[in-house]
Amino acid sequence: MASFVLLLILLSPPMSLPVAHCNDDSVGFQLKLTHVDAGTSYTKLQLLSRAIARSKARVAALQSVAALAAPVVDPITAARILVTASSGEFLVDLAIGTPPRYYTAIIDTGSDLIWTQCAPCLLCVDQPTPYFNARNSTTYRALPCRSPLCAALSYPACYQKVCVYQYYYGDTASTAGVLANETFTFGGTGTGNSTTKVRAPNVAFGCGSINAGDLASSSGMVGFGRGPLSLVSQLGPSRFSYCLTSYLSPTPSRLYFGVFANLNSTNTSSGTPVQSTPFVLNQALPNMYFLSLKGISLGTKRLPIDPLLFAINDDGTGGVIIDSGTSITWLQQDAYEAVRQGLLSSIPLPATNDTDIGLDTCFPWPPPPNVTVTVPDFVFHFDSANMTVPPENYMVIASTTGYLCLAMAPTGVGTIIGNYQQQNLHILYDVANSFLSFVPSPCNII
Ligand SMILES: *[C@@H]1O[C@H](CO)[C@@H](O)[C@H](O)[C@H]1NC(C)=O
Ligand SMILES: *[C@@H]1O[C@H](CO)[C@@H](O)[C@H](O)[C@H]1NC(C)=O
Ligand SMILES: *[C@@H]1O[C@H](CO)[C@@H](O)[C@H](O)[C@H]1NC(C)=O
Ligand SMILES: *[C@@H]1O[C@H](CO)[C@@H](O)[C@H](O)[C@H]1NC(C)=O
Ligand SMILES: *[C@@H]1O[C@H](CO)[C@@H](O)[C@H](O)[C@H]1NC(C)=O
DSSP states (O other): OHHHHHHHHHOOOOOOOOOOOOOOTTOEEEEEEEETTTTOOOOHHHHHHHHHHHHHHHHHHHHHHHTSSSSOSOHHHHHHHHHHSSOOSEEEEEEETTTTEEEEEEEETTOOOEEEEEESOSBOOOOSSOOEEGGGOSSOEEOBTTOHHHHTSSSOEEETTEEEEEEEOSTTOEEEEEEEEEEEEESOSSOSTTOOOEEEEEEEEEEEEEEESOOTTSSEEEEOSSSTTSHHHHSSSOEEEEEBOOTTOSSOEEEEEETTOOSTTOOOSSOOOOEEEEEEOOTTOTTSOEEOEEEEEETTEEOOOOGGGGSBOTTSOBOEEEOSSOSSEEEEHHHHHHHHHHHHHHSOSOOBOOOSSSOSOEEESSOOTTOOOOOOOEEEEETTEEEEEOGGGTEEEETTTTEEEESEEEESSOEEEOGGGGBTEEEEEETTTTEEEEEEOOTTOO
16 A cells, blocks of 8 residues: 555646547558467476466465455455466467557456556566656556546545556556556567557556556557456457467467457358357456356267256356466366266376376376277366367377377366367457357368
8 A cells, every 4th residue: 555655645637748549440451470489498397387386375375365254355366366366378469559658468358458558657567678668658547536447446445546557466466657648559560471460549448657567578458358447348349359379380370350350251160150259247357258158078979967056156256257368178076077977987097186287187198009999078167168178188198208188177166268279269259249159160261
């Protein structure tokens, strides 16, 4: 709190020119998604272990909250911790201000706020580019307290008529500063062949002067959640899609925004039709992408899982979230156990959990020559749509340790469908119409 008071004292709204409100209804662009570990010299196994560790940190924070005395602290805090406790998995390039200053940011479908660290910084974490200095931009404008987007904050505050925000990601990550309007620039960084530069004026963002956490070699975050402050909600039309290449592929994944986000022209691998399932609104966590999951099959065998295990509880806990920033899928404990039992009965090898990769359901690999192993497809049965996950997207061969492991983990609180299970699917989040669509696609072929 002391640092927050200090923030209020030191912040003085910089002077700048007013800008017109002119959001274009046909904004569209595509961006390269860079994996946070891209360009490092880790081995494939180390990369996967690191991703699993990050995802464990993301979920562990929630379990520590759930372990506190009931009632759960407050569900908003709980779920924010659920998917945003640690840094995300993908980075995008964008630019802020006029003239545009380029930087890299973590994209996060589990939170809303767009923010970067601003000078003068009271408490900042390491970042690769200089802090954004509002005095150098002609389009910066602090938002007044009466601004509707100020009211959309969970913890708005007012200082000299300027909107001050505080945003918490669970564990130790947080950001606080002035909520401001700026012009952002997307594309045009030489990251894609057909990428054109799009300038978006009047985007509300957090100019963070007190920040804590780990920005994973980026200079900020871009929220893609369902709430009013996210980039997808602020730019029209409010939809985006992404196509994640194979986990360890050198070809970067892609993010499509606005009019560029559609599955009609997707290069599909199997002639499988586009499938769609509605988002479910969790009143306690309205900015998160909840789905209605009814069951799971391994191959054609429907597993004995009570659909109620995937339901959202009255207190806002539970449910099923699709997330881009969690690597492996976290399954509600009893559902995980059913999947584990299903695998044990279809894979004729002795199961083990004695591995160094941090996964609990593993088999010795490769199998002895006289044993034939056929790993079935994994199917998520959503409301009105089935998502078929082939073995390479839910099992992982930890080759140096000699194991085939289920790339999923159990959790006591809700289910998170992670990005390992989303490889080579083109997935569209239609926020305006509240549904998710997906189609199998070789994402390395643009
Ligand atoms: C931005 O502003 C700061 C201080 O106002 C100044 O020191 C710096 O040189 C400026 N940078 C640019 C690129 O103008
Ligand atoms: C900020 O941008 C929004 C559009 O996103 C616009 O409605 C609003 O008037 C702007 N506020 C200021 C103070 O310029
Ligand atoms: C590993 O398996 C053993 C016995 O099968 C079990 O007691 C133990 O709890 C398991 N450990 C984990 C982390 O699942
Ligand atoms: C495979 O061969 C090993 C010995 O080489 C034997 O112990 C095992 O029972 C065989 N398994 C099957 C399924 O035939
Ligand atoms: C999903 O799969 C189930 C079981 O195979 C089938 O009964 C159902 O019709 C499928 N739904 C869709 C939308 O394809």
